[in-house]
Amino acid sequence: MRQNDFIQFKQQEWLRFKEVVESSEASDEDDLPKMFRQLTHDLAIAKSRHYSPALISHLNQLLLLGQQKLYKPHNRILIPLMVFVKQTFPAQLTEFRWYIMWAHILFYGVALLMFGMTLLDPEFVRNVLPNAQVVQLEEMYDPSDTRFEEERASDSDFVMFGYYIFNNISIAFQSFVGGLLLGFGALYILLFNAMYFGVVSAHIVNVGYQATFFSFVITHGAFELTAIVISAAAGSVIGFSLLSPKKLSRINAMKASARKVFPLIFGSFLMLVIAAFIEAFWSSSHSIPNSVKYAVGGFCWVWVLVYVFRRAPNEN
Secondary structure, three states: OHHHHHHHHHHHHHHHHHHHHHHHHHHHHHHHHHHHHHHHHHHHHHHHHOOOHHHHHHHHHHHHEEEEEEEEEEEOHHHHHHHHHHHHHHHHHHHHHHHOOOOOHHHHHHHHHHHHHHHHHHHHHHOOOOHHHHHHHHHHHHHOOOHOOOOOOOOHHHHEEEEEEHHHHHHHHHHHHOOOOOOHHHHHHHHHHHHHHHHHHHHHHOOOOOOHHHHHHHHHHHHHHHHHHHHHHHHHHHHHHHHOOOOOOOOHHHHHHHHHHHHHHHHHHHHHHHHHHHHHHHHHHOOOOOOHHHHHHHHHHHHHHHHHHHHOOOOO
């Protein structure tokens, strides 16, 4: 391709790259890494074909501007994170769609089964939880408790935020590591949490405390429960690779599958951080009407499920 034809073919891309570099809008920066890589490729072509020094200098200047923009201190974290959320994580959710779908079916199937059994037999809860924990659960969501009449101190919110992060991520990490036990560890944690959620929800309904319980869990539960299910699905991928390593050794098969599902684990951790933030600063607020919490919670559930089960942007 002659230089003039090359310039004519690429000129719009280069102009767009310059516009993004000079723009201050975060949405424009989302495409910057991809455009930067393409411009680097264009420069390599120009050099290999011995195009004019003026063109090579122009492309070098564009790359310098892009590099300054791309590697600003805040962009070193923000842009890769946005690329992960918009591209990498959805692509992995699509690739392992069937594992994630079956993990969801198993989790909510067992939860509904336990919910129904506890509704029919209120004493069934004591087969799953010790009596002291049942009493503690009832005290926690008793609407007559005076703590529902006043807001929690802001410093307590931050303390609970840290606690929720540690607790949620530990569960997800256990699900992931449980895959090393041929997937049975991940399956156990998934089923245990499903059973616990179903039994607790039904017991709360039986004692009539559903208003305080469901208004509390509905919003952050969209992120927390989905992340736990995705973590278990990632663990099952590793477990399946150990059961069926194909031509690889089991160690190499495990390493390869762990690398492949790492974005699922990292994405789950991000969702759990979001869940912890919502739980600490939104779910626990007593000044927000329950109707608002239900509306926001319903929106979050729809958004999360669409995000998880839609096809990645680059998939047909």
